[in-house]
Amino acid sequence: MKQHVQHLVIGAGAAGSAAAHALARRGQDVLLLEQFQIGHGRGSSFGPSRIFRLAYEEPDYAGLAQAALTSWRALESESGERLYWRTGGLDLGPAGTPSLEAVHASLSALDAAPERLSRRELARRYPQWQVPPDWEAVYSPEAGIVSPQITLRVLTDLARQHGARVLEGVATLEIEPGQQPAVRTSAGVVTCDHLIVAAGAWLPRLVPGLQPSLSVTLAASSFYRPDDLAAFQPERFPVFITHDDEFQAYGFPAFGVPGVKIGVDVVRPVTSGDDRTFEVPPQVSEASDTFMRRYLPGASAVMERQTCLITRAPGGDFILALHPDCPQITLASPCSGHGFKFTPLLGELLAAHALGERHPWHLPRFALPPQAMRQTAEQQPLPGGL
Ligand SMILES: Cc1cc2nc3c(=O)[nH]c(=O)nc-3n(C[C@H](O)[C@H](O)[C@H](O)COP(=O)(O)OP(=O)(O)OC[C@H]3O[C@@H](n4cnc5c(N)ncnc54)[C@H](O)[C@@H]3O)c2cc1C
Known part of the structure; x- marks a missing residue:
């Protein structure tokens, strides 16, 4: 596999699947790579249930949750499937x-x-x-249940219907930043106009500059x-x-x-x-x-x-930020133990990022923490050598 795509997304968990869906829905050329199978049980997005709730002490997240509810409803309409169960x-x-x-x-x-x-x-x-x-x-x-098991299937099915390619069992081995980021995978090299790295618990390995922050x-x-x-x-x-x-x-x-x-x-x-x-x-x-x-x-x-x-990430926040040395790469770590409830909205946010747009819910607190990527240039370059 040697090829070029507009948007390459690494990781088909909640964040990557939602990003791939949002981009493909907007007519973009998308390739989503997952090292295991969709819905596997080794990361963060699997199993029957996650809590959806509006109750956050931080008004930013409370507002984000309200906006996410609208995105869940939109995804339900698009897919014709129920994705949010209001239990109180x-x-x-x-x-x-x-x-x-x-x-x-x-x-x-x-x-x-x-x-x-x-x-x-x-x-x-x-x-x-x-x-x-x-x-x-x-x-x-308004509290209730959203389901990783169902949501990931729906997002990846819809992404495919919108023309995205979703490849399972393809691991990303190295990332080389550049005008057109290049990614060496277990199935060959892919270059892209924009890369989203949504690798969950593997993100610190793929992007070592994030190790101090995650x-x-x-x-x-x-x-x-x-x-x-x-x-x-x-x-x-x-x-x-x-x-x-x-x-x-x-x-x-x-x-x-x-x-x-x-x-x-x-x-x-x-x-x-x-x-x-x-x-x-x-x-x-x-x-x-x-x-x-x-x-x-x-x-x-x-x-x-x-x-x-x-x-x-520090403070239980999310990281959704451009790579400081390479604006063609978006780094996504929206977990911190509470990220699933925002999934479809995060997809829209990541798509906007990749397209150079400003999304109204792109909060300043999603920026890279100060300690992140400091060592990028000297001690800890992104793995390269393609
Ligand atoms: C026990 C638990 C309870 C939780 N409860 C809640 C809750 O009640 N409410 C809530 O809102 N949130 C909750 N969360 C958080 C929520 O589940 C996460 O925010 C969300 O699942 C994170 O998704 P992700 O896409 O960032 O990571 P993941 O789902 O882990 O996705 C990353 C994907 O990238 C793939 N990948 C990694 N490296 C590579 C590579 N090199 N090549 C190719 N693919 C790669 C991985 O295989 C994985 O599939 C909970 C989390 C846990 C663990």
Whole structure:
């Protein structure tokens, strides 16, 4: 394979698939390369569910989430498939917890009609929960579920329909910046007018100048079989996040699997795309099981556990920026553990970037962090030598 394309996108996770779709939809010539298969389980975008929510303390992200909802609706219309399931959301914790108050304030500022639920009201509406006497909840009507499994299939199918080529099992080995960036792949060399590198946990390896700015950690999810599956269906059991010193947990109703899925943040081992294991740290399994027995005792039989990679930029922000030495390359790291909810909007943003346009949601905070790419010229050039 030796060829030239207008737009080359590396990585068919959420970011790369959305970018390829957005560019192809605009009539551009696009090649999307994925080292594994679409929907594989080694990166960040797989599995049945991710939380969609508007509640962010940062007004930038709250606004971005509102704009993303419009993009999800547009993608639903284009594909004819359902991509966002509104379940409502519960933020739970001891009354007066600052982060819980912040959720209420941020939803109120968006006119998103949050409701405060006393413990008693929580027990009446959602008897699945058994929380301590001093807890309360904030209910947010717009929260819900978006699905990596379904979204990636839809985005790559649509990208193909719009004329993009999507190649699976083709790894990018080296990138050489230039007027026409060149990429050496396991199937030959490709040159392009613009390159988007959306390689998730592998981005620090492909672009070593980003190593000081990105940390890759292993996160785990556990699935539990409820005694009464009907009580944990999406229409009866909202997505949730807990605000508690002991357990920072989040979870989902039985969606796409016959069980409740939760993640509990206790430890996140540092790793990399290549060196990661698939072992769930025992502290995480223990904390998840304790959480379920204590707060959701009707769903405490373990079904399965999974690991997933989180690539975090400083401050939990995203990186969506031109390469400082090569404006023909866009670097995309929109994960930080919360990026999936923005997927179709991020695609539009990345497409605008590649086309030299200014998108209204291209926030200044998506710029490269100050420590990034400093060593590019001297010690750590992008791998070259094509
Ligand atoms: C446990 C967990 C829970 C999360 N929960 C939420 C949530 O509730 N809500 C939310 O909004 N977000 C959530 N997120 C974040 C969200 O999943 C990520 O923001 C999103 O999946 C990141 O997608 P990505 O495209 O950046 O990375 P990836 O999905 O990892 O995609 C990168 C792709 O690039 C490919 N690639 C890498 N290197 C090469 C190469 N050299 N050649 C070719 N291909 C290559 C990889 O194989 C991969 O497919 C969660 C993440 C995790 C891990």
